[in-house]
Amino acid sequence: MLHKEDFIAQPLIINRGDIEEKRREIKAYFNQTYDSYETLFETLKSDSAFYERPCSLRHPLIFYFGHTATFFTNKLVLAKLLPARIDPKIESMCAIGVDEMSWDDLDETHYDWPSADAVRHYRHQVREAVNQLIDQIEFSLPITWQSPMWPILMGIEHERIHLETSSVLIRQLPISSVKPHPLFPVCPKHGLAPENRLVEVPAGEININHQDPAEFYGWDNEYGQHHATVSAFKAATFLVSNQEYLVFVEDGGYDKPEYWNNEGNQWRKYTPLKHPSFWVKKQQAWYLRCMTDEIPMPWNWPVEVNQLEAHAFCQWKAQQTGKPIRLPSEDEYLRLREHSHVLDFKEQANLNLQQYASSTPVDANQMGDFFDVIGNVWQWTETPIYPYEGFKVHPLYDDFTMPTFDNKHNIFTGGSWISTGNEINGHSRYAFRRHFFQHAGFRYIESAASVQTEYLTYETDRSIAEYCEFHYGAEYFGVTNFAQRYAEIAINAIRQDTDFKNREDLSVLELGCSVGRGCFELAKHFSQVTGLDFSARFIQIANQLQEQGSIRYSIPIEGEIMDFKSQSLKQLGLIDFAARCQFLQQDAANLKPHFSGYDMVVAINLIDRLYEPAKFLEMIHERINDNGLLLIGSPYTWLEEFTDKSRWIGGYKDSSSGENITTLEGLHAILDENFSRVAAPFDVPFVIRETQRKYQHTLSQFTIWKKVT
């Protein structure tokens, strides 16, 4: 029999210590986690409750009961630490479906759930296997992402997340299906809430540089660099209480679309509720549903709502007060947390199961000027989760974080009474869909600063991602980055040209600039760079880089297995030149007149993709200053899908002379009127990755032309 204090876990330090001591710590931490999770399910009144739906779009709890053990098996098999599955049938049922599903996935006739005892037996088998592995695994300190101990830690922290989310699901079961449990006591303290007030948080910097190996286990989304400046703001002293929120409810807030954003209004149409989800109204009196109890409304406890409700409340509050009231951003929360030094108050906070299995009054846990900066309930932010600079997917769990980088999952912060382990170590970043319920409420702030709510998502369009990698990604087969190389060629050509060599005010036009790397490279020498491309999607990527400094994309490793990449101008040493560039969508064969007066025009891998290449070549001298240069590169891959055969400028047998006309001859035929060719043609190779093993390897023939007048 466990005691309440057995639940309280000490943080597991993984970057120092003695190996065998660490092995014992890990083993204890694992068993405590496993025990806590199993104990949680003792709040179910009978085994039949395992098969009830806590929510119409979620699996019954039997799935979650089996799931955390199955996760161990799956990751340990994947990491080749377990030679075989332990119970393939249970494992096949308990692996997939953690999140909300669509209604048609949930037809229960699809599922033939195992008995609770079968799952208990299975959990026991997994516990044995994991204990054995912990005893045997050879590892060293620090424990890194690559360590064989990592998947064990991953399984433990994964179960700790489910300890919390399962407690929410249990809270969503009918009250008749659950029972109080001595180890999960409800806080007895309630009364009226104090009046909330706004307190100044001075401006400050956020500087995160979290790298593997770190002190604690972390999920991939925690690692990387992040720097931000936060303007001064005022934050509410208390989390919003049930009492403070009631005014919004009674003001008809749930019926007034003006307080809700688009997604909130969508959600309002779907939900029948006109109040927070855990509020229960009986004969005109409000009650609160806790995990295992329904109690008269504790008005001074924090209200628990989803992000959409929290956002609507703030809008209402702003209108009421005439002040810029809103949810904080993630950075503002971090600033508040640092300002309050709350990580020093961890032991006074309502978290880590160290106080109650419920909320406590909003004025119970003081931390400097504020209360509950950590603990009690999670606090929603306005910030959709996004990757830090240098983010990498952990290969053993590539869908933990990636699917949430969609601007639809918002970060919440601070942890709740049942947040433990990684959830409360100060580095973790958790995000949920905005309509989701957890033990989560909010604290509002007053700030006129704007909040970023749209982040770069991963470019998944195959051809665009291919070009992102081509321009900004790795080099393959030892072939130098192509855009870098051709920009160098252009720069060298103009540097060596007698008419331009001493000038520093040069302009260049790149036609067919694709996702823009060539332009950023050209900007190292040219003070004005215009990049044009026919594809708006390509230009969008170039603009993203210029405006936000980075891009993200996914490219195939093998089949559907993807690699996730992030590139930044800073890493590439290009950030200082970006302001010299301008990117626009434009048809090279039908250029607007104002794209003129350039000292150089660069057109790489363009002419064989134009529908009227001759038209382009015939007019291009009009866009170039006297004595200016033209750099053309092309593999001359003429294809009828891009250019009607009658319009190829080479690569055909001439219908009049019957002779073969190469593209080089075709170029001369058109360009010789206004240009003279400088130096001999030469080939420059480039490589485009299609998958981890398949590449296009091509030679582009380069010619440099000087305008003659």
Next chain:
Amino acid sequence: MLHKEDFIAQPLIINRGDIEEKRREIKAYFNQTYDSYETLFETLKSDSAFYERPCSLRHPLIFYFGHTATFFTNKLVLAKLLPARIDPKIESMCAIGVDEMSWDDLDETHYDWPSADAVRHYRHQVREAVNQLIDQIEFSLPITWQSPMWPILMGIEHERIHLETSSVLIRQLPISSVKPHPLFPVCPKHGLAPENRLVEVPAGEININHQDPAEFYGWDNEYGQHHATVSAFKAATFLVSNQEYLVFVEDGGYDKPEYWNNEGNQWRKYTPLKHPSFWVKKQQAWYLRCMTDEIPMPWNWPVEVNQLEAHAFCQWKAQQTGKPIRLPSEDEYLRLREHSHVLDFKEQANLNLQQYASSTPVDANQMGDFFDVIGNVWQWTETPIYPYEGFKVHPLYDDFTMPTFDNKHNIFTGGSWISTGNEINGHSRYAFRRHFFQHAGFRYIESAASVQTEYLTYETDRSIAEYCEFHYGAEYFGVTNFAQRYAEIAINAIRQDTDFKNREDLSVLELGCSVGRGCFELAKHFSQVTGLDFSARFIQIANQLQEQGSIRYSIPIEGEIMDFKSQSLKQLGLIDFAARCQFLQQDAANLKPHFSGYDMVVAINLIDRLYEPAKFLEMIHERINDNGLLLIGSPYTWLEEFTDKSRWIGGYKDSSSGENITTLEGLHAILDENFSRVAAPFDVPFVIRETQRKYQHTLSQFTIWKKVT
């Protein structure tokens, strides 16, 4: 004013001599050719005859009059010896359309022919330009294909061909449009023909090894190696005379389909004639149309027919005599020519315009046991023109020969009274469509030996040609030939295997063998090699190599400009092993039971192109002997167009565990039941050429498996 003897050209030797002397010789040879050609057109009664059609499917003579000069301009511009065209308008009309055209190309409203005087003026300009060039070109001896003098020689010999073919066109004009010319006299000798008889030609060898630089100018089709053994045969002493042929005509030969082959019967339906084309019947008497005259039938002159008529006559003659009478092959003609030492009799032959502007009696020109082995009229053979081993296209004229390698153009031999220059130097090989008329007849032979009438044509199907080059062609980016490399890997694996290392009677099955190179390489060690592929076209190429020793294909250089390649097992050092191979079309995922009992199975770049890869992998152990080996290589490029996603064996997220399954894991999951993997997986690169500048560069992951029992 020219004299008849001015027409008689001496052969132009190009591989030795004094440079300035050679320059003078070339200049004289050019001007003589040019003069002869212009003199020929003096047989037209007036300039209006230039615009008459000699034949419904040919241009009027004005085209040909301008064409030989235009050809000089085109090739000299192409060779960058002339800076610009001389008369673009005339040149655009006189370049294309030498051959028979389809009826809709010939709508004369498309053509606004220049005046004869305009063309005369143009020809004069070209003559000046060429003379100037001959004076100026720097060249050395020997004159090779690359020499700047080569395009001059090409233009001269091209004009000499047209001297002959235009004489045929003039012969096809109405008699009222032409007039006799003192320099083109008709032979006055005619009478009855001698009875033909068959004379023995002993067996012998043909050994040709004609390489650049050679003694005389040559067309590309003359170069390369050719070796053949010719069985003894009997050849007719005389060319078939009009008199001998009359019996066939009077026997109703033109109405009896049984004497004609398919193409001959097709032609019979099209032509209204029941006799040779140049025969004219007036009031029950036969006349012969010569170039400028119509004369009472000279019965002892050689009959002039197309190849289809010649072939039909032989069939008829064979039936009449009960002997295997037929046309000779090219090799048999060469054997006859060598046996008769006729090149020693050149000055007694009716060729090079040295006797008449017409045929002479078939018994006028004796050469040993035979008459007219060279000269008088061309002699049709049964042999469609084909390239010699080592054939290469001359880049300045890539469509002189290539389009005739289609099994539809038959070689004729020996030359006619107006054959000059290259036509009669003993190396040249001329071929025409079988229904075409020239100053051509035939000599029949008696031989039971069969004649090859179908030669390899150039594979032009893009994807098949790509694979031909991939297996048998050049290496790119320094990447070793892939089939050679994987065969080596397979051989090394079995050589190092304890169960097989001392055995020499090993068998191997290659699945997905494509065009077969891997099998030929495997046969170096395995005594029995079975190659299977799903594609019948691929298997056809492998079989061609096995049966005929070589393949030919064309691959793109740039756009439509093609490179023509020929590969042989001999060059590749594989000919001695070919007999160990067997190639069959077969579905790897549904293998017939008898493909079993192999010591090794090789499956390279196969599994990701199967529609049911698992089915294949699950059964493959049944085809392998105990302890046998399996070599798998694949870039794991899974594509739904080949394999439904539900059937990929890797490269997906497992629907049950939610984990990424790599193809390597998928292979283990299936193969581990019957195999153990030998050594670590490793990547082998391969390169497939698409154009001269565009390649696929891919890494195939290799795994070697040993069957466990």
